[in-house]
Amino acid sequence: xxKLMQALVAVFLISFLLLYVVDRLNASSGQTEGSTLxxxxxxxxxxxxxxxxxxxxxxxxxxxxxxxxxxxxxxxIEQGGTTYDVAVPSEYTIEKMRDQDxxxxxxxxxxxxxxxxxxxxMDLSFDRGNKYSIPYFWGTVGxxxxxxxxxxxxxxxxxxxxxxxxxKILMIxxxxxxxxxxxxxxxxxxxxxxxxxxxxxxxxxxELTPNIKAIVxxxxxxxxxxxEASIGLVWSGTASELMGTKDNLEYVVPEEGSNLWxxxxxxxxxAKNIEAAHAFINFMLDPEVAAQNTEYVGYSTPNKxxxxxxxxxxxxxxxxxxxxxxxxxxEVYENLGPEMLARYNExxxxxxxxxx
Amino acid sequence: xxxxxxxxxxxxxxxWIGLFVVAPILLVVYYSFFDLNGNFTFANYQxxxxxxxxxxxxxxxxxxxLITFFCLVIAYPAAYFITQSKFKQILLLLIILPSWVNLLLxxxxxxxxxxxxxxxxxxxxxxxxxxxxxLFTDFSFVFVSVYIFIPFMVLPIFNALDKLNPALVxxxxxxxxxxxMTFLKVIFPLTSSGVKxxxxxxxxxxxxxxxxxxxxxGNRVITLGTAIEQHFLVTQDWGMGATIAVFLILIMVxxxxxxxxxxxxxx
Amino acid sequence: MKSFWPRAYLAFVFLxxxxxxxxLMFYSFNSGGTMSSFDGFTxxxxxxxxxxxxxxxxxxxxxxIALLSAAISTIIGVxxxxxxxxxxxxxxxxxxxxxxxxxxxSPDVIIGASFLILFTIVGIKLGFTSVLLAHIxxxxxxxxxxxxxxxxxxxxSLIxxxxxxxxxxxDVLTKVILPYITPGIFAGFFMALTYSLDDFAVTFFVTGxxxxxxxxxxxxxARRGISLNINALSTLLFLFTIFLVIGYYFIQQRNExxxxxxxx
Numbered sequence: 001x002x003k004l005m006q007a008l009v010a011v012f013l014i015s016f017l018l019l020y021v022v023d024r025l026n027a028s029s030g031q032t033e034g035s036t037l038x039x040x041x042x043x044x045x046x047x048x049x050x051x052x053x054x055x056x057x058x059x060x061x062x063x064x065x066x067x068x069x070x071x072x073x074x075x076x077i078e079q080g081g082t083t084y085d086v087a088v089p090s091e092y093t094i095e096k097m098r099d100q101d102x103x104x105x106x107x108x109x110x111x112x113x114x115x116x117x118x119x120x121x122m123d124l125s126f127d128r129g130n131k132y133s134i135p136y137f138w139g140t141v142g143x144x145x146x147x148x149x150x151x152x153x154x155x156x157x158x159x160x161x162x163x164x165x166x167x168k169i170l171m172i173x174x175x176x177x178x179x180x181x182x183x184x185x186x187x188x189x190x191x192x193x194x195x196x197x198x199x200x201x202x203x204x205x206x207e208l209t210p211n212i213k214a215i216v217x218x219x220x221x222x223x224x225x226x227x228e229a230s231i232g233l234v235w236s237g238t239a240s241e242l243m244g245t246k247d248n249l250e251y252v253v254p255e256e257g258s259n260l261w262x263x264x265x266x267x268x269x270x271a272k273n274i275e276a277a278h279a280f281i282n283f284m285l286d287p288e289v290a291a292q293n294t295e296y297v298g299y300s301t302p303n304k305x306x307x308x309x310x311x312x313x314x315x316x317x318x319x320x321x322x323x324x325x326x327x328x329x330x331e332v333y334e335n336l337g338p339e340m341l342a343r344y345n346e347x348x349x350x351x352x353x354x355x356x
Numbered sequence: 357x358x359x360x361x362x363x364x365x366x367x368x369x370x371x372w373i374g375l376f377v378v379a380p381i382l383l384v385v386y387y388s389f390f391d392l393n394g395n396f397t398f399a400n401y402q403x404x405x406x407x408x409x410x411x412x413x414x415x416x417x418x419x420x421x422l423i424t425f426f427c428l429v430i431a432y433p434a435a436y437f438i439t440q441s442k443f444k445q446i447l448l449l450l451i452i453l454p455s456w457v458n459l460l461l462x463x464x465x466x467x468x469x470x471x472x473x474x475x476x477x478x479x480x481x482x483x484x485x486x487x488x489x490x491l492f493t494d495f496s497f498v499f500v501s502v503y504i505f506i507p508f509m510v511l512p513i514f515n516a517l518d519k520l521n522p523a524l525v526x527x528x529x530x531x532x533x534x535x536x537m538t539f540l541k542v543i544f545p546l547t548s549s550g551v552k553x554x555x556x557x558x559x560x561x562x563x564x565x566x567x568x569x570x571x572x573x574g575n576r577v578i579t580l581g582t583a584i585e586q587h588f589l590v591t592q593d594w595g596m597g598a599t600i601a602v603f604l605i606l607i608m609v610x611x612x613x614x615x616x617x618x619x620x621x622x623x
Numbered sequence: 624m625k626s627f628w629p630r631a632y633l634a635f636v637f638l639x640x641x642x643x644x645x646x647l648m649f650y651s652f653n654s655g656g657t658m659s660s661f662d663g664f665t666x667x668x669x670x671x672x673x674x675x676x677x678x679x680x681x682x683x684x685x686x687x688i689a690l691l692s693a694a695i696s697t698i699i700g701v702x703x704x705x706x707x708x709x710x711x712x713x714x715x716x717x718x719x720x721x722x723x724x725x726x727x728x729s730p731d732v733i734i735g736a737s738f739l740i741l742f743t744i745v746g747i748k749l750g751f752t753s754v755l756l757a758h759i760x761x762x763x764x765x766x767x768x769x770x771x772x773x774x775x776x777x778x779x780s781l782i783x784x785x786x787x788x789x790x791x792x793x794d795v796l797t798k799v800i801l802p803y804i805t806p807g808i809f810a811g812f813f814m815a816l817t818y819s820l821d822d823f824a825v826t827f828f829v830t831g832x833x834x835x836x837x838x839x840x841x842x843x844x845a846r847r848g849i850s851l852n853i854n855a856l857s858t859l860l861f862l863f864t865i866f867l868v869i870g871y872y873f874i875q876q877r878n879e880x881x882x883x884x885x886x887x
Contacts, residue, residue: 001797004805007812011694018687025680038833043843044850048677063833064677066843071589072827079739081749082831167489173570175590214492214574218845219467225659226471228491241848245657297847338392338592345591349583352575353408369703369763376760377725380737384729434636437629447633449868454640455817456864457647457857458841464849465643468650468658475646506640507817508765511810512772518806519776549772556724557768557814564730581730588732601733608728609721 037276038063040073040087042263045137047296054283060276077102083272086280091126091262092176094133095335103132104267110278113285116305120324121262124332133264134281135302137294139236140322140330141177141259148248149230157185157254160231165211170223170232173215175341175348176333177259178205181233184256191334195343202347209355224249235261237299240320244298251319253326260330262302381605387598400599409583409600413607416579420562423501427558428551430502431509438510439517448514452507459504463571466500467491470572492574500572501565509554516550517543552615560608580604644861651854658851668855678840678856684751685820685837692758693815699759700766700811701804707767708774723764734761735828742829749831757829758819765818766811773807774800 039051043066051062065084067073070093077084078100089097097103108114114134121135145154149168154160160169171178180190182201192198213229224232224242239251265284267277283289291309294301300320301307307315315321336344391397403409438447454462469475470490477487490496520543528538544551564581575582580600587597647658651669655662672678707719726734738760742753777800785799801808823838830839841853 001801004801004808007809008694008698011690015687015690015694018683018690022680022683022687025676025683042846043840044847065831065833065835066840067827068843068845069589071592075736075739076828076831079743081739081743081753170574173575214576215570216574217570218848219464219571221848222464222467222658223471225657226468227473228467228471237847245655245659342392342591342593345586349578349586350408353411353578355576366702366706366709368699369706372699372703372760372763373719373722375741376738376763377722379741380729380734381725383737383740384733430636433629433632437633440629441633446868446872449813450637451640452813452817453861453864453868454644456820457644457861458838458853459821460823460838460841460845461647461849461853461857462643464658465646469642469646475642503639503643506636508814511814512769512807515769515806515810516772516776549775553768553772557727557765560724560728564728566730584730585732588736594736597733601729604728604730605725608724612721612724613717 035059035273035276036061036063037085037273037280038065038083039280040065040067040077040084040268042066042088043068045088045263045297047293050284050289050293053289054280057283058276058279060273060279062280074102077268077270080270083270084268085271085273085277087266087268088136088263089266091124091133091264092333092335094264094266095126097266097268098127098132099335102269104269104271104274105131106134106267106281107278110275111282111285113282113287116285116287116290116303118302118304120327121302124262125334126262126332127264133266134285136263136265136284137237137297137299138260138262138302139300139320140253141180141233141235141261142239142251142253144224144232144234144239144242144249144251146224146227146230146248147250149227153250154231154252155255157181157256157258160211161185161208163211165231167211167213168230169208169211170213170220170229171215172220172233172235173217175345177233178215178351179344179348180259180333181205184254184258187256190257190259190331191336193336193340198343198347202351205351206354212355215352236320237297240300241298253319253322253330257329257331260327260332262332263299384598384601384605387594388602390595392593392595397595400595403596404599404603409580412578412580412583413603415577416563416581419498419501419565419577419579420559422498423505423562423565424555424559426498426502427505427509428555431506431554432513432551434506435510435513435517438514439520444514444518448511451510455504455507459567462503463500463568466496466503466572470496491572492576494573494577497568497573497577500568501562504568505558505562508557512550512553512557513547514550516547520546556612556615559611563607564604644857647854648858648861651851651858653851656851657848658854668850668852669859671852672855672859675852678852681835681837681840682856682860684834688751688754688758688836689816689819692755692762692819693812696759696762696815697766697808697812700763700815701770701801701808703763703767704770704774704804704807705800707771723767725764726761727764727768731822731824732828735825738825739828749829750834753829753831754826754834754836757825758822761822761825762815762818765814766808769811769814770804770807773804777803 037060039062041064051064055062067076070090073087073089074093074097076082077087111134117135121138122130127133143154143160179198179201182205183190183192183197186197186201186204188197188201216223220232220234221238221242223229225246236251243249243251265281267274271277284293285303287303287305288309290301290303290306294306294310388400389396389398391399438444441447472487476490481487524542524546525538528542533541564584565579566581566585569575569577569579569582584597584600587593587600650658650661652664652666653661654665654667703723707716710716710719738757742749747753747756782795782799785795790798821838823842826836827839830836841849844850844853
């Protein structure tokens, strides 16, 4: 009994001591008073130096919180309880959030730096007139392959069905990505809702089964880095980072078409500091800031002016900065509605179960 | 006896059950009757009885069984040997310690170790077996799951073994029983409560394993936990997700009743 | 334990338990920046770590939450185990036990989402308090499971004897029952710590207003790739815990010996 009590007291003492230390640290790391801005973003998706710079320039303290999936982030914003001032969802989520009235419109007059954004990435189907969102990063979905192990070039989705790639392909665990690939390979749109086309795509994907080694998540980066598989269906951001460390990898956006994705900045309805939120968005659009951020993150920036401040070999890489005629054949995911999304997922689940 | 006095101190626990167990269950049951558009429906329950979900239930059971079985087979001797050691407290802590390192990081480490060019395969090569596909197999899935759950099995078994009266074992030996017979007739029955606790602490959560199914098994194993995760986060079909959860809870209750306490509590 | 095989067996088990951790530690010194290929030795990840106040705060938060939630859930869990044992009717026992285990069998997303709804309805501010409450909540059942077998194997004669000697109910509890089930209580506490340190999904849903734990931070890094400074951090934390465990052990050894001597 004595031992138990001692242990209990010790645990509480240590806890309160640590709490005190945290409190001191919080106090010393920034002004506790004055206005704060809560930014809700993917982990490590911003150069932390820029946050410090923003804090210094504006005197606003930034609280940086992170999420790991669009859906989880949206649930949090829907439920409230935290004052998120700026969030960075992907395009299909923006559409959903807008439909559920979770976003504040963005006052363009308070974001003068918007003029630096490439026209190609403005006024897209998911947010006409950029009423609710401002592009942050963008990219494509494509094929990453190991040039040491793949003979010849891969240029199209249909190349993946070759029998020589038996047990060599890794795919990302996303219903839209995988079904989209099936649809694209048949020449359909990746936003297709025709049941016959979807069935056809699922049947075609089933034929790919022997070539698929695994369906994985973000760990695809590590697996491709380990040479675990020679071909991977990946997002361009993953590809560009991997290719920075490995020379024998090549990335291609398939010729049948593929997905063009965006992560945009929005102001959710949970925002309390709308003024600072606009200031933050404008700050991130500043060409120099955007350039520094892009070099840190490694994804493609939509900021045309920022390209001038970036290394040439980065900007001229057509795989990650494809010219306009190439981006034209790419499609953005449209919000197909909950029923259609469920249908996609059901087919994808059956496809996954089929592999057993 | 004085029933009121007895229940008085259990208030915190009952409060916990009410707030954090009963309320969420009601919420889950409530959600399970709604479809994607928020209309009342029984369709989710009908949907559960389709081959897709029945197969999933079956495979969840099968893997949970495998995981529990191997956990027990590995943990029992480990716990036994630890009780025999001079440093038993410290060894026990060393069993728990690895579980305090973040699970995702450990899973990534396993990805590295089991990969085609990883440590495990280099080892297989040097002993002459040759390179094998280890990742994305049933083996790696069960292996990593057992790895995660081992402390949950070792601890209760250790506690049961530790207080075992050695006189009983000596007595059995003196009466001419072999080591094996002593174990089977004396040691094991006396530690059955610890084993049962361990089995519960492993089997129940193993039913709803997720993440590992994707990370280590490359989605070749799909369990009910994975499906719920998908429904809540990707499809946002909370109704179907909640329905599967209702079944998971029902399955758990059945297990509890079947394995339930046969002996009455002594107090 | 003199024979060879038990030792070999334990050594093998420990080797496997620690293999992934050594792997993580090894790559924390990699200058290559990934856990794939070892390019060269560096201490940069450690240096980076010490300049990162945000990460330090997160680590401390994580430890505080783990310790407090484990301690409180242990108290509630012990009470719960006693309540289950005292419930003499089989049906009542089974009901309590089933309710107890609901949170273990429910996937984290469901627990997280329902707690989030619960907290927002009740009006608890998301942050430290909500995370602490959630962690206490999902750690209670594992404590009960760890404590229960000890209670069940306690012989009633022990308690009867105490009663015969005129011990009050409270005395029976503190002088007979609790000392007997102490190993179970510690097991429960450590398992609760494990639950708390490992949890990502529930914490993610119920946290807010700048409060984060290490797990949430690590999972949100997955999309961009987990930087090796997390490996460095894990290495330091791990070594620190090992140090604590061994230190504690020796202090205890030293304290126990003279005490034993005096008694003689």
